[in-house]
Amino acid sequence: xxxxxxxxxxxxxxxxxxxxxxPEVAVGAVVRVLADDPAAxxxxxxxCRMKGHEYLGSPAPDAYEVRRLR
Amino acid sequence: MxxxxxxxxxxxxxxxxxxxxxxxxxxxxxxxxLADGWADPDRLYAAGRRAQQLREAAQGSVxxxxxxxxxxxxxxxxxxxxxxxxxxGGLAGRARAGRTLVHSAIEHSAVLHAAALAGAAxxxxxxxxxxxxxxxxxxxVGADGVALASLISASHExxxxxxxxxAAEACAEHGVPLYVDAAQSIGRVAVPPGWSLLTASAHKWxxxxxxxxxxxxxxxxxxxxxxxxxxxxxxxxGALDLPAVVAAAASLRAVLAEAQAEAVRLGALVDRIRARxxxxxxxxxxxxxxxxxxxxxxxxxxxxxxxxxxxxxxxxHGFAVSSGSSCTASTxxxxxxxxxxxxxxxxxxxxxxxxxxxxxxxDRFLAxxxxxxxxxxxxxxx
Numbered sequence: 485x486x487x488x489x490x491x492x493x494x495x496x497x498x499x500x501x502x503x504x505x506x507p508e509v510a511v512g513a514v515v516r517v518l519a520d521d522p523a524a525x526x527x528x529x530x531x532c533r534m535k536g537h538e539y540l541g542s543p544a545p546d547a548y549e550v551r552r553l554r
Numbered sequence: 555m556x557x558x559x560x561x562x563x564x565x566x567x568x569x570x571x572x573x574x575x576x577x578x579x580x581x582x583x584x585x586x587x588l589a590d591g592w593a594d595p596d597r598l599y600a601a602g603r604r605a606q607q608l609r610e611a612a613q614g615s616v617x618x619x620x621x622x623x624x625x626x627x628x629x630x631x632x633x634x635x636x637x638x639x640x641x642x643g644g645l646a647g648r649a650r651a652g653r654t655l656v657h658s659a660i661e662h663s664a665v666l667h668a669a670a671l672a673g674a675a676x677x678x679x680x681x682x683x684x685x686x687x688x689x690x691x692x693x694x695v696g697a698d699g700v701a702l703a704s705l706i707s708a709s710h711e712x713x714x715x716x717x718x719x720x721a722a723e724a725c726a727e728h729g730v731p732l733y734v735d736a737a738q739s740i741g742r743v744a745v746p747p748g749w750s751l752l753t754a755s756a757h758k759w760x761x762x763x764x765x766x767x768x769x770x771x772x773x774x775x776x777x778x779x780x781x782x783x784x785x786x787x788x789x790x791x792g793a794l795d796l797p798a799v800v801a802a803a804a805s806l807r808a809v810l811a812e813a814q815a816e817a818v819r820l821g822a823l824v825d826r827i828r829a830r831x832x833x834x835x836x837x838x839x840x841x842x843x844x845x846x847x848x849x850x851x852x853x854x855x856x857x858x859x860x861x862x863x864x865x866x867x868x869x870x871h872g873f874a875v876s877s878g879s880s881c882t883a884s885t886x887x888x889x890x891x892x893x894x895x896x897x898x899x900x901x902x903x904x905x906x907x908x909x910x911x912x913x914x915x916x917d918r919f920l921a922x923x924x925x926x927x928x929x930x931x932x933x934x935x936x
Contacts, residue, residue, distance in 0.1 A: 500936055526892070526898075534857065
């Protein structure tokens with residue numbers, strides 16, 4: 485699984501990091517983002533909704549998983 | 555980065571939801587009231603009586619503007635002070651019923667801070683458009699130990715008008731008084747009846763800063779939460795800025811006379827902003843209800859853009875706007891309103907218009923915005 489480590493980076497950098505790595509993620513595959521900015525918990529699901537990807541939830545503190553849908 | 559100020563245009567103030575520029579009537583009334591309104595209105599000499607007459611006239615005028623009785627109106631040192639008086643006094647008056655404040659998740663932070671101080675809070679969520687979940691609200695106000703319920707008339711961050719009438723009905727069924735924070739509505743749109751307490755803030759409608767209004771309807775139990783005061787009707791803490799109160803009352807009357815026409819004019823400009831922003835800025839989301847909304851306020855979020863950087867860049871072009879993005883707030887938390895809605899919290903811009911806003915200003919803003927956003931995205935490597 486591709487992991488994007490954005491710990492220590494403030495909003496909107498974790499979302500930018502995620503978006504820039506998306507081309508490496510196969511359609512249907514899952515990418516994990518590590519982010520400790522409190523805004524990430526809100527903005528990663530919002531980004532998924534806007535870009536048409538599936539937000540899978542937070543399996544651990546400061547970790548978020550996204551499935552690429554298109 | 556787009557950092558050169560636009561030489562073609564003067565600056566445009568587009569943050570009326572923080573403070574509207576003073577209405578001309580407010581300026582006139584303020585100057586006139588300075589001559590007669592400086593004395594303590596509770597004193598028995600002639601200067602005090604003149605001040606008292608001014609206070610009573612202002613109270614009567616605001617009561618008439620709001621459709622309430624003069625003795626239901628009190629003035630406070632700010633909108634925030636009025637909010638605190640409403641929440642804390644409303645809870646104190648109902649201490650026998652319980653200590654829980656039911657509130658929407660999108661209340662102004664002044665309500666949330668007051669609630670945190672006073673009792674137990676039961677937040678009720680909103681949908682993606684920022685509209686109250688009425689079913690959850692009905693359940694929450696029907697629970698044991700609810701002293702007071704608090705609902706903002708329309709969101710100060712995204713403009714979505716709340717179902718005040720239905721929320722009030724649910725409160726009435728359970729005998730829970732409803733407090734409505736109407737700061738963004740008064741002077742712009744009518745607030746439905748059914749509430750028990752209401753607050754407003756003069757500088758949101760074009761009155762002077764430093765005047766808050768609290769209305770407590772007859773029969774509603776309110777107890778002073780402040781020290782050294784055993785009154786059962788609200789009064790300001792300390793001396794009132796009477797000239798400002800007079801100006802607030804006069805400007806409210808003037809603003810209401812223009813409100814319908816202004817709502818139509820500004821509503822059309824907001825429609826233009828909603829349409830143009832989506833058409834000209836990629837990866838942007840206009841947030842808030844597209845129909846059930848305040849006429850003068852529109853909010854959108856731009857992906858991959860830092861909210862604070864966006865405000866500074868727009869300021870360099872002469873545009874004053876506001877943002878709910880976390881980086882611009884004191885807390886470093888994303889806006890609790892945007893969070894409750896589940897919409898993007900970064901790159902957030904709130905544009906709010908007022909009676910001096912021109913079509914030309916809006917068009918210049920719309921012309922500058924796409925380049926500013928594109929420049930910031932380039933800088934961020936997007």
